[in-house]
Amino acid sequence: MEKTSGYAIIWAVNCPDRNRPTMLRKASPTYSRATSGHISAIKAIADANRDEVGFINRARIVQLVEENRIIVAVLKGKVVGFVAFRHRKTDTQTTLSEICLDQSVRGLGYGRGLINALYQDCISHCRTYIRLKCTVDSDANSFYDHLGFQKVATEAGKVRRLNVWELVVLKIR
Ligand SMILES: CC(C)(COP(=O)(O)OP(=O)(O)OC[C@H]1O[C@@H](n2cnc3c(N)ncnc32)[C@H](O)[C@@H]1OP(=O)(O)O)[C@@H](O)C(=O)NCCC(=O)NCCS
Numbered sequence: 762m763e764k765t766s767g768y769a770i771i772w773a774v775n776c777p778d779r780n781r782p783t784m785l786r787k788a789s790p791t792y793s794r795a796t797s798g799h800i801s802a803i804k805a806i807a808d809a810n811r812d813e814v815g816f817i818n819r820a821r822i823v824q825l826v827e828e829n830r831i832i833v834a835v836l837k838g839k840v841v842g843f844v845a846f847r848h849r850k851t852d853t854q855t856t857l858s859e860i861c862l863d864q865s866v867r868g869l870g871y872g873r874g875l876i877n878a879l880y881q882d883c884i885s886h887c888r889t890y891i892r893l894k895c896t897v898d899s900d901a902n903s904f905y906d907h908l909g910f911q912k913v914a915t916e917a918g919k920v921r922r923l924n925v926w927e928l929v930v931l932k933i934r
Pocket residue numbers: 810813814860861862863866867868869870871872873874894895896899900901903904907908
């Protein structure tokens with residue numbers, strides 16, 4: 762028994778996670794298109810974070826899921842975050858409309874994981890850039906900046922001013 766715990770500590774301290782025995786690996790989420798079975802969990806996360814993402818009604822989530830426009834992060838069978846988007850038909854812009862992680866899993870790289878999953882989806886759909894708007898006083902501005910988005914404008918919103926952020930995907934614009 763003692764040998765096993767010593768072994769665990771050595772692996773935990775010295776080895777990259779991918780090389781650890783399965784039982785010692787940190788859990789990480791999978792990122793996939795949302796299905797109808799995810800709708801209630803997405804709604805619950807949106808409702809719990811209404812101050813940051815605004816009110817999103819259930820009918821809109823149902824529509825987004827039906828149109829394949831939500832990617833979810835699923836950890837141990839539970840939805841812990843989502844990103845909603847639209848691959849615009851009129852040009853090669855992808856619009857990110859909402860991104861939200863459950864409070865309990867923030868700061869663990871899952872937001873980056875969601876953006877990365879969206880980025881990969883954009884590549885496979887030949888999109889040239891991702892665009893989003895974020896209220897100027899939101900903490901999320903630093904997140905976008907950190908991930909390589911460029912602030913391209915600031916404009917008036919319904920209540921507060923909005924920063925407009927873009928991330929280049931393919932340089933053929
Ligand atoms: C914004 C949000 C999606 C970020 O997700 P997250 O999982 O907490 O972020 P991550 O852990 O993936 O962070 C990725 C990187 O961004 C950095 N980062 C994240 N939030 C940051 C912040 N507020 N300020 C500065 N850096 C930040 C992290 O340090 C990390 O850097 P690293 O990879 O170099 O260590 C999440 O905080 C959230 O759901 N917020 C509430 C909803 C919201 O505000 N949505 C956006 C509305 S416009």
